[in-house]
Amino acid sequence: MLFNSYGFVFAFLLIFLAGFYGLRLIYDRTRLCFLERVARLYLVASSLIFFAFFGLEYLGVFLVSILCNLVFIFLQKKISKNRAKLLKILFVFSIIFNVFYLGFFKYARFFAEIFAGISDTKKENIVVLPLAISFYTFSQISMQADLYRGKIDCSDYLEYLTYITFFPKLLQGPIMRFGDFKSQTTNLLGKSISVEKIESALSLFVLGLAKKSLLADTLAAVTNFGYSQPDTLSSTEALVVIFIYPLQLYFDFSGYCDMAMAIGRMVGIELPNNFNSPFKSRNIDELWKRWHMTLTSFFTEYVYIPLGGGRKGEFRTYVNFIIIFLVSGFWHGAGLGFILWGALHALAYVLTRFCIKRRIVEDSMDDRIRAKTGISGKNRYKRLMNKPFGIFFNYLFVAFTFSLVGAGSIGTAISLFRRVFGNFVVGFSKNFLELFMLDELWYIIKMTSFANGKYSMTICMWIIIAISFAICLFAKNAYEIAEKKLTVKRAVLFGLLFVWSVLAFSEVSTYIYMGF
Template sequence: MLFNSYEFIFAFLPFTFFIYFYLNKKRLTKASNFFLVASSLFFYSWWNPIYLPLILISMIFNYVIGTSLTKNKEYRKVSKKQLLTIAIVANIALLGYFKYSDFFISNVNFVLGTEIALLCLALPLAISFFTFQQIAYLVDSYRGKIKEYDFMNYAIFVTFFPQLIAGPIVHHKEMMPQFANVRNKVINYKNIAFGLFIFSIGLFKKVVMADTFAVWATAGFDEATTLSLFEAWATSLSYTFQLYFDFSGYTDMAIGAALLFNIKLPINFNSPYKATDIQDFWRRWHITLTRFLREYIYIPLGGNRKGNFRTYINLMAIFIIGGFWHGAGWTFIFWGFLHGFALVLHRAWSSLGFKLYTWLAWLVTFNFVNIAWVFFRAKEWDDALKVLSGMLGLSGINLPNILSGKLAFLNHYGIEFGNFVINIKGDNFTPLWLLFGFILILVFRNTNQRINRFRLSKDNIIFYGVLCGVFLFVGVMFIGSESEFLYFNF
């Protein structure tokens, strides 16, 4: 079930909300927890019920291992470390089987000249997210940070529907105290107001902004055979904006939906395209994934405690792993390599005491991120090369007809006029949309800032109510044909 669907907005969400709090009002806490888990599993299985047993088996397995890791050593036949290793390997093997089998088979066929048949497995929804989330739970249990002996509580932690499909990747210790808090069992009208407001912003981001940019990005990457200079830049920027508004929109909707239940999810975005260096970017983009990679891979590998060379190796490792986590393809791995290499360069540059003007640092950072996204989006290497060559002007330059009168002399230099966005299904409004995208990401406050500043009073209640109503109305009107969130594919 999609957040941007009529079924979710007008049926599932209000029904789940009212029944959950009704049961809590009657002090049927266990029943309310069971209902929330059942609703979340229904939400998950709406997409494809065949994978419902998979998440159930995964939950039971990790719950049993997690509780075992909290017991005393003398009651075990294996050490805690061995048990943790077995559990992590099992989780990664499950993820690898569904997500990476065909990738490895196709590479074996290419290298050895074999003809092993591909498995062509459908990727189970949310498997990348609930796998990482449960690995974090196991490691925290091993470290003695968690003691969870109630399976229903654990099931809520894994399946809570606002964050189940595409994150944020949450920790047990930051979620379960909220569910255990008695005050959170009662309807909180301030949380409802702010939750609906944030949800409406996320819906607008997705169905108005992201889905508009998706048309040009899809046409440029998947359909066009060649791209002129402006078409190529419009294609890359459209995907850069599509990905941001799509994923941050999902996160806003998740935060907003969770607030209805008095649960505060961690912030996943903090204006990442305002970053002035690549390290700053990763402090702002997909924050919970960065946190996971840092705490459970980078630091165990040694972090920055074993000299510069080892630090650089560790940085490369976590970003290549991060790229591979996003998708089973060499383009994803190369995207991770680019970001890892950029982090290494940034650390080396900073250690020498060099600095750039703020505006130049932003320009370099944004353009690097934008170019790297080309490899992230491209289905094949040829698609990436097509866009990049167009961005360099190697496939010709077309300008709008309106400029032909004053700039006609440019014809002598091979520059043409007219049809300047025809290959990406664009029109004269495409440049204005790109400008609008820049304004939204660089000028306006983000969700995190709005959460910190939100104060509902008699003076602003009408303003927030009208703004929320406008966002919801426009969002619902734009739903039309449902579109998946991009991170469903990862």
């Protein structure tokens, strides 16, 4: 049951909120302390029911992970803190278990195909990737690490269950630490939820829904077509597919995260922001400070720093960066394309950091900060690379490297690149252009003199692409827009946007990060 579905918006979400606010109403009138635990149990039960809609087999894999980690938590609490060596062995075993659990399900098919040379008929019998296992496994690892380090105290198993199952962040993150989540759920029923908070939550949900249903799903129709049959594309069609895939991925992922933040806010839980206008980045270093920020934070805290971070010399620091990106590639998916994607981003990141350190190019500091610190560009190259040229070349790199992921295989990606760099063929087929035919936009075009023109469908395509890039490059983030006061005019606009998004549910696509 996706967030952008009739069943979720008009049934599950409404029932969930009605039950939660019913508990709040009873608590306000009675002040019965045990209702706080009832509220946590309600969140856990609702989340497991939500997860079960995707399949009982997925729920089973999730419950096994929960039960095993509960055992680790129980043992850590029972072992005396004086027995440091035993605690360390238990901690290492818990990490090995979670990594193996993720690796077994995520890479079984990949390694079987490489080492066993299985036939197509046998592929159907290999374990299928369980839903959301990458996200909840990383949450398990972060909790086990913080528990071992003494940063958190999990004295109540129900707190753990609420944290690991909370459905708004379950499918796509953000990857939130247990300590941060626990502070958000303290005094859950007694926490004040103002009208302004509800208004901002509703606004944020509508914006996320629109990004997913109107933009991501429209672009997905094009990229799915292009990646499924790259040899039929012209050179310009292949370029369009390559360039819009990062847009599709961004609108899909950030739209889902916006909706997750909105749902959490509706019950008084603030989830961390996961995106900060990533395509405004001027280099690859800045991109990874803006894209999937909670994953970057996770790798920094639990992989980069334990490896030594930047404390063991420049060369070791660069090696640590490379390890991080290779691990990130493996985490995102099983396939040579993901590994190559990680390796290319590692190379670009190391080169960028090397150049920044030697001031061959400047970092992404704001001009006002640069003026205060006295750091400024000393040549035109710096200034060019720190302005639109930097944004363009950075996006160019992102688009071509992300195609290795979107294509699904190295062979498909190579076929797509051949269409671009081989004999360059200009033109768009009718079948390709029809994929951009967003009905509402097409109706507007029909009312103009362009409707009967030769390039009417091409105009529709470029309008959608231009709007998508304009939102990424010039618009504020959805959570910033949602913070503004909800006037009557804004309420009407959000209402129309919600209706438009709901009408687009019939063209819903699968949430793309379910495959990562």
